[in-house]
Amino acid sequence: MPRFLEMYASWQEDNYLDHDLPLGRYQHYKGGEYDIIGVARHSETDERVVVYRPLYGEGALWVRPLDMFLETVVVAGEVIPRFRLISDR
Numbered sequence: 001m002p003r004f005l006e007m008y009a010s011w012q013e014d015n016y017l018d019h020d021l022p023l024g025r026y027q028h029y030k031g032g033e034y035d036i037i038g039v040a041r042h043s044e045t046d047e048r049v050v051v052y053r054p055l056y057g058e059g060a061l062w063v064r065p066l067d068m069f070l071e072t073v074v075v076a077g078e079v080i081p082r083f084r085l086i087s088d089r
Contacts, residue, residue: 021050021066024088029073029080032056039066 026034037051040063048066053059071082 021069022085022088025055025086026052026083027086028083029075033086034083037061 021036021039023036023038026036028034033055034052035055037053039048040051041047042049049063050066050069051061051063053061069083072079073082074080
């Protein structure tokens with residue numbers, strides 16, 4: 001992980017941002033795995049967004065609204081989380 005991301009993750013662990021999303025590795029319900037870097041705020045709306053990096057492909061940083069990240073989805077009639085924690089930091 002690049003140094004600035006390590007510093008951000010360390011800072012975030014020490015600073016409360018009114019969420020309780022554990023940092024770590026998550027699996028999307030479709031199978032992909034992601035490293036959750038932290039939760040940030042949108043500069044215009046103050047909306048919380050999850051900052052993450054796919055553990056496949058180019059490895060670019062992405063964001064997704066925290067509310068969407070925490071949603072459940074229905075798969076084959078079963079309600080499951082969109083993302084599930086598989087390894088925390």
